Structures are given as structure tokens and as C-alpha cells.
Amino acid sequence: MLYDDVPPKPQAPDDYNQKRWNHTALRRRICQGIYEDDLVFELKRHFPTDRLEVLGPPDLSSNCLLQISQQLAMLYHQEPTVTHGETDISELVGRAGFVSTAGFFQLMSRVQMLTIALRECFVRIDVTPDRPDELVRTPSLLYRVVTPDFVICEASPDAPDTPLYYQEIRLRVDPETHRPIWIADCLDIRDEDNPKFALYTISPTGQLEDDVTEKYLGQPAMIGDKYPYRSSEGRPFLPVQLYHAEKTGVLFDAFSQSQICYGSLTASALFSFYVKCVRDNSWPQKFAVGVYPMGLSQADGDMTSRRASITTDPSSILMFAGDPDSNAQPMIGTFQFSDPDKILESITKYETRVCSSAGLSAEILRQSGDPRSGFAISLSREGQRQATKKFAPVFRYVDEMTIAKSAMLANRFLGTNLPERGYRVQYQPIGLSAEEQQKQTEDIIKQLGAGLISPVDAIMKLNPDLDAQEARAELDRIRRERAEYKV
Numbered sequence: 141m142l143y144d145d146v147p148p149k150p151q152a153p154d155d156y157n158q159k160r161w162n163h164t165a166l167r168r169r170i171c172q173g174i175y176e177d178d179l180v181f182e183l184k185r186h187f188p189t190d191r192l193e194v195l196g197p198p199d200l201s202s203n204c205l206l207q208i209s210q211q212l213a214m215l216y217h218q219e220p221t222v223t224h225g226e227t228d229i230s231e232l233v234g235r236a237g238f239v240s241t242a243g244f245f246q247l248m249s250r251v252q253m254l255t256i257a258l259r260e261c262f263v264r265i266d267v268t269p270d271r272p273d274e275l276v277r278t279p280s281l282l283y284r285v286v287t288p289d290f291v292i293c294e295a296s297p298d299a300p301d302t303p304l305y306y307q308e309i310r311l312r313v314d315p316e317t318h319r320p321i322w323i324a325d326c327l328d329i330r331d332e333d334n335p336k337f338a339l340y341t342i343s344p345t346g347q348l349e350d351d352v353t354e355k356y357l358g359q360p361a362m363i364g365d366k367y368p369y370r371s372s373e374g375r376p377f378l379p380v381q382l383y384h385a386e387k388t389g390v391l392f393d394a395f396s397q398s399q400i401c402y403g404s405l406t407a408s409a410l411f412s413f414y415v416k417c418v419r420d421n422s423w424p425q426k427f428a429v430g431v432y433p434m435g436l437s438q439a440d441g442d443m444t445s446r447r448a449s450i451t452t453d454p455s456s457i458l459m460f461a462g463d464p465d466s467n468a469q470p471m472i473g474t475f476q477f478s479d480p481d482k483i484l485e486s487i488t489k490y491e492t493r494v495c496s497s498a499g500l501s502a503e504i505l506r507q508s509g510d511p512r513s514g515f516a517i518s519l520s521r522e523g524q525r526q527a528t529k530k531f532a533p534v535f536r537y538v539d540e541m542t543i544a545k546s547a548m549l550a551n552r553f554l555g556t557n558l559p560e561r562g563y564r565v566q567y568q569p570i571g572l573s574a575e576e577q578q579k580q581t582e583d584i585i586k587q588l589g590a591g592l593i594s595p596v597d598a599i600m601k602l603n604p605d606l607d608a609q610e611a612r613a614e615l616d617r618i619r620r621e622r623a624e625y626k627v
Contacts, residue, residue, distance in 0.1 A: 153346035160394040164289040170205050171257045182405045199412040204404040204494045211519045212527045213253040218568035219245045242281040255383045259393045262286040265379045267553040304330045335367040335376035371548050381542045403494035410487045421478045430470040431460040539565045566605050
């Protein structure tokens with residue numbers, strides 16, 4: 141699909157969703173590194189036209205929003221463990237299970253980064269009978285990331301942060317004209333007795349128009365009993381999960397921490413100015429008043445770069461003649477245009493200020509002790525551990541729902557017989573350094589010896605993602621295996 145063939149994206153059907161789309165799309169472009177046009181617009185806000193023309197190309201090397209989001213998105217640095225009591229669920233989450241082969245948890249590293257940056261992100265779950273990367277095609281699960289600037293949702297007033305209606309604006313290829321066209325995928329379970337899945341064309345103003353479900357899916361709109369996404373009990377569900385950066389009680393929190401987004405653009409504008417200063421103004425400028433050098437020769441006389449110059453070396457003696465048109469006292473000297481180090485230090489402090497808007501001020505570190513180095517902002521390992529503790533409760537619930545819905549789809553379409561609720565996702569802690577590990581072990585042993593903590597508490601300290609019941613199960617496992625192997 142050629143970029144020039146893509147028609148303009150339709151507008152949202154109302155002002156709020158259009159504003160939400162616009163702001164989320166800006167954040168998404170910054171995270172994807174395709175925000176040059178946005179940066180050019182930001183530069184126009186900061187510099188008059190005459191200064192903008194000599195500024196040169198925009199510099200996209202500074203990206204606070206992306207750096208912050210990547211540094212905080214450490215929940216999936218290792219693949220989480222999924223369990224269901226004593227039930228064997230390897231068919232779903234084992235090494236060759238449907239979830240694993242679909243690369244769900246690898247995808248989730250990006251989902252978490254986008255969720256932090258955009259405040260929300262969707263994962264759509266489906267079953268695909270065609271995997272083009274396989275010689276023998278077998279049905280499998282498919283996970284797809286959908287950013288909120290392509291989605292309209294509605295929720296029940298009783299659960300305002302859980303969508304019951306999902307409308308996704310997607311580019312599809314018209315089977316007749318073979319040209320791309322925007323189509324709205326609509327999934328609606330607001331009425332559980334009459335759920336609906338249908339595809340519609342969409343007007344430039346965002347209004348749903350013709351039902352084209354059969355044209356693209358080979359069957360009419362799936363309504364009522366024909367709705368395909370159901371649990372084994374027959375209850376309809378949306379094959380979509382909405383991830384939130386934090387629990388807010390609303391569907392979308394698109395404008396929170398917008399200062400990080402706008403500050404990221406401003407930092408990029410400042411770095412564009414910095415590059416101009418280094419390129420054009422970072423050397424001592426020589427000047428002369430009332431005199432001019434003798435022996436100048438013309439270079440490139442027929443080109444736009446024509447200039448007068450004189451060749452010198454350490455043994456040369458420059459001769460100057462007085463300017464007959466000047467009455468000023470002859471003078472020769474130099475002056476410094478700008479100090480790149482001070483400019484870079486100031487911009488770096490501004491970046492740090494932007495990062496502090498994300499609540500990172502206490503944990504911000506740099507890869508160099510010199511703040512003028514311009515190296516990327518990074519979090520300490522303790523800062524990343526604190527971030528994972530913050531995000532784990534929010535993401536765990538949604539991950540467990542995603543695994544449950546994956547099981548429902550596998551049971552319905554892939555012939556499995558998996559449990560459809562009760563899954564437990566356990567995230568892997570960020571490893572301690574040798575020094576931190578020794579200190580933690582000594583502290584736990586000391587507290588155990590003093591009777592201040594129980595063995596269950598000790599296991600939970602070593603494995604922060606375990607609850608008390610899981611810690612007891614882990615202790616039982618250790619006791620059994622020590623007895624079995626006579627350790």
C-alpha cells in the first residue's frame with residue numbers, strides 16, 4: 141500500500157473525541173519518531189520567519205516523552221509467569237502455546253511504553269487461520285496494538301472505565317477497486333441479548349454509513365446468536381482489552397501529563413537552536429573597523445558562493461590598508477558569539493525539569509556526571525523497580541483478562557478446553573546488583589533470626605510479586621524438594 145494512496149483519515153463524530161484524537165496522535169507520532177512536521181510547527185511558534193530560515197533542519201535527537209516512557213516500561217523485561225492453580229495450561233501459555241507463539245508478552249513491552257506515553261492503549265485479540273510466515277498454515281491467536289486515536293468507545297455508567305462499545309477506524313483494501321479505504325469495525329455488547337459485530341464505511345465527518353460486513357468478511361453483520369465472541373457459557377465479550385497507565389475510573393485520560401508531551405517538543409526546538417549555534421556561532425568572530433586586508437583574491441566568482449579571501453600560514457604577515465570612507469579609529473579584534481557548553485547545560489536542565497513532571501526527579505540519573513554531556517536520561521534500577529511496583533497492579537488485572545479472553549477464543553475456535561477465568565500473572569522482578577543482593581540477604585537473615593518476620597514474609601521480600609498464599613506454596617515446594625534431594 142503506497143503512502144500516496146491513503147485517503148485522509150475521517151474526523152471523529154464529536155468535538156471531544158476529535159480533540160482527544162489530535163492530542164493522542166501527537167503523542168503517538170513523538171513516540172514513533174515521525175514528528176518532524178510537529179517540530180517544524182513548534183519552531184514557527186518560537187522563532188520569527190527570518191530566524192527560522194537560517195536555523196537549518198530540525199533536530200529530533202531529544203525526545204523526553206519517549207525516553208521517559210521507555211525507562212518506565214520495565215514490567216515485561218522478562219516474560220511473566222502465567223499460572224492457574226495446579227491446572228496444566230501449557231497449551232495456552234507454554235513455550236509452544238497459543239499465547240507464546242503469538243508473541244503476546246514480547247508485544248506487551250511496546251504496549252506498556254505506549255500506554256505510559258498515551259495514557260491508554262488497546263490490544264485487540266483475534267484468531268487468524270492464515271499466518272503468512274508459516275509453510276503449513278494453522279489457526280492461531282493474533283494480538284494487535286491499537287492506539288486510542290483510532291478508536292471510539294462507550295461504557296456502562298456502572299463501569300465507566302470498561303468499554304462495551306468499540307469502534308475502530310481501520311484502513312482496508314477495497315476488494316473491487318483494490319484501493320485503501322477507511323472502514324469502521326464496530327463491536328457492541330451494550331445489549332447482551334443482542335450483541336453485534338459489523339463493518340461500515342465512514343464519512344469524512346465520522347458518521348457510519350453503509351454496512352459492508354459481507355464485502356470484507358464474507359458474511360453479513362453478526363447480530364444476536366451469530367455474534368462470534370462468546371465464552372463457553374454463551375456470554376458475549378469484546379475481543380479487546382483497554383490498558384490504562386493508572387486507574388482513573390474513566391475510559392480515557394488522554395490529556396493528563398500533557399506538559400511532558402509539550403515539553404518534549406520544546407526541548408527538541410531548543411536542541412535545534414543549539415545545533416545552529418554550534419554550526420554557525422561557536423567560534424571567535426574576527427572583525428575590523430576602518431581597515432581592510434590587502435592582497436584579497438576572488439574565489440568562485442561565477443557562483444553564489446563567490447567570496448574574497450587571502451591565504452595565510454604561521455609565517456605570513458598580514459597587511460591592512462586604511463578604509464578611505466571611514467573616519468573611525470582603525471581597530472582589529474574578535475568577539476565570541478555563543479558558548480555551546482552553557483547553552484547545552486541550560487537545555488539539559490530544561491529536559492530534567494520536563495522529566496520531573498513525570499514524578500522522576502528523585503530517580504533521574506545521567507550516563508555521565510557532566511550534565512553537559514547530553515546523554516539520554518536514565519533511571520536507576522531502584523527507580524525502575526519502584527515503577528514496576530506502581531504499574532503491576534494496573535496491568536496485572538488487564539493481562540489476566542487478556543489471557544482469559546484468549547482462552548475463550550481458543551476454546552471456541554481452536555478446539556481447546558481451557559479454563560476461562562482464574563488466571564494469575566506474575567511479573568519477574570528486576571534483578572539486584574551483587575551488592576544489593578548481599579545487603580538484602582543479610583537483612584532478611586537478621587530479621588528472621590530476631591523473629592521480626594516469618595518465612596512467608598522472607599519469601600515475599602525476595603519475590604515481591606508473590607502474595608501470601610503463593611509464598612506459602614513456594615515454601616512448601618522448597619521443603620519438598622530439599623527433602624527429596626536430601627539437601
